[in-house]
Amino acid sequence: MQRIVIIGAGLVGAALAFRLAEAGAEVTVLEAGMQPAAEASGRSFGWINASFFLNEAHHHLRVAGMAAHRRMARDLMGGGMAGLWHWSGCLWWEDEDAAFEGQAQDLARLGYPLREVTGSEVAALEPALAAAPRRALFLPQEGAVDAAALTRALLQAAADRGAALWFGMGATGVLMRGGAVCGVRMGAASLAADQVIVAAGTAAPALLEPLGYPLPMLPRPGLILRTRPVAPLLRHILAMPGQDLRQDAAGRLIAPLAAHHQADRGETAPQDPAALVAAAIARLEALFAGVALRPDATALAWRPVPGDGLPAVGPLGPGLWAAVMHSGVTLAAIVAEALTAAVLERGAEPMLAPFDPARFRI
Ligand SMILES: Cc1cc2nc3c(=O)[nH]c(=O)nc-3n(C[C@H](O)[C@H](O)[C@H](O)COP(=O)(O)OP(=O)(O)OC[C@H]3O[C@@H](n4cnc5c(N)ncnc54)[C@H](O)[C@@H]3O)c2cc1C
Numbered sequence: 001m002q003r004i005v006i007i008g009a010g011l012v013g014a015a016l017a018f019r020l021a022e023a024g025a026e027v028t029v030l031e032a033g034m035q036p037a038a039e040a041s042g043r044s045f046g047w048i049n050a051s052f053f054l055n056e057a058h059h060h061l062r063v064a065g066m067a068a069h070r071r072m073a074r075d076l077m078g079g080g081m082a083g084l085w086h087w088s089g090c091l092w093w094e095d096e097d098a099a100f101e102g103q104a105q106d107l108a109r110l111g112y113p114l115r116e117v118t119g120s121e122v123a124a125l126e127p128a129l130a131a132a133p134r135r136a137l138f139l140p141q142e143g144a145v146d147a148a149a150l151t152r153a154l155l156q157a158a159a160d161r162g163a164a165l166w167f168g169m170g171a172t173g174v175l176m177r178g179g180a181v182c183g184v185r186m187g188a189a190s191l192a193a194d195q196v197i198v199a200a201g202t203a204a205p206a207l208l209e210p211l212g213y214p215l216p217m218l219p220r221p222g223l224i225l226r227t228r229p230v231a232p233l234l235r236h237i238l239a240m241p242g243q244d245l246r247q248d249a250a251g252r253l254i255a256p257l258a259a260h261h262q263a264d265r266g267e268t269a270p271q272d273p274a275a276l277v278a279a280a281i282a283r284l285e286a287l288f289a290g291v292a293l294r295p296d297a298t299a300l301a302w303r304p305v306p307g308d309g310l311p312a313v314g315p316l317g318p319g320l321w322a323a324v325m326h327s328g329v330t331l332a333a334i335v336a337e338a339l340t341a342a343v344l345e346r347g348a349e350p351m352l353a354p355f356d357p358a359r360f361r362i
Pocket residue numbers: 007008009010011012013030031032033036037038039040041042043044045046047048049147169170171172199200201202203204207221222223224256261262300301302303304323324325326327328329330331
């Protein structure tokens with residue numbers, strides 16, 4: 001049996017562990033932190049969507065990612081964890097007509113399910129809003145998931161199928177013999193492996209570059225605010241000009257502190273996060289007139305965004321694989337399915353071809 005080591009227990013590594021263990025592979029997950037979802041996956045907005053995309057191949061991969069999440073919900077613990085996902089749909093609007101129409105036309109051209117709704121329809125769909133926009137796009141197939149809870153559930157399901165989970169075990173290098181992978185180094189210790197998948201998020205370049213595989217990453221800090229729970233206010237994910245927003249099952253509002261956060265190009269961590277939080281609380285209180293909100297926790301994570309913004313997923317050399325991406329919540333389920341098939345030589349997935357992780361090699 002192939003010995004497969006996955007480096008990183010974020011959502012991407014966990015999804016891979018689940019699908020590979022389910023397929024009968026001998027899987028070990030190495031995680032540098034003391035718990036799963038220690039980095040980006042623990043601080044994500046968790047929106048599963050294809051309305052943000054950089055090119056057509058990226059859009060289609062994201063659409064496939066949404067379908068793969070539904071399969072994951074079916075397969076994970078016999079469907080017993082399906083409550084982690086909320087397939088509420090998204091309401092998306094813009095202040096500027098040109099931006100609104102551009103997005104609507106692009107998505108319609110790609111055949112993405114959507115419906116334009118009037119202001120009064122938005123008011124009926126979201127009665128707690130103090131003021132509805134003039135019009136919005138309703139994107140019915142989009143949803144959200146608590147990425148940290150899903151990571152934990154996937155790792156549990158992988159362990160139930162025999163996967164070994166090691167925490168506090170940072171990989172310090174991938175071992176090669178005769179040009180092929182033979183193991184992973186963890187300081188003075190080592191672990192034999194036939195296949196190694198690097199799913200270490202922003203830390204992936206430190207493992208890949210010494211092997212001759214450059215993986216430039218964009219510096220993309222992401223700050224996310226969670227409020228104390230409040231009574232149900234929101235039924236859908238909202239993507240508004242200055243704010244993405246959703247409410248989780250516990251009643252907390254979850255708010256990235258950057259407008260259109262997935263497309264955010266900010267490179268430095270905010271100098272005054274307290275001011276950003278105060279401004280966001282004021283913005284949200286104005287959105288739902290009369291509702292008092294209190295921040296619960298605010299977290300910063302560096303999002304794993306490869307240099308051209310697109311995922312870096314696939315083979316690099318004999319036994320060596322990369323799975324590094326932003327919008328990794330949207331993409332984790334499809335990447336896990338596709339890489340499982342490729343690693344176990346059960347078929348290549350053509351939709352991954354545009355995201356070849358070796359593309360940064362000169
Ligand atoms: C504020 C914010 C909002 C976001 N919103 C969305 C969204 O709405 N939709 C969406 O699809 N995506 C979103 N993302 C992006 C998404 O969360 C990430 O793309 C995804 O979580 C990446 O998962 P990952 O497993 O690849 O990386 P990570 O979650 O970063 O996990 C990598 C893991 O590898 C471990 N590791 C690192 N180095 C080593 C090593 N040497 N050895 C062992 N372990 C190691 C780390 O400790 C970490 O646990 C958001 C991200 C942020 C920060």
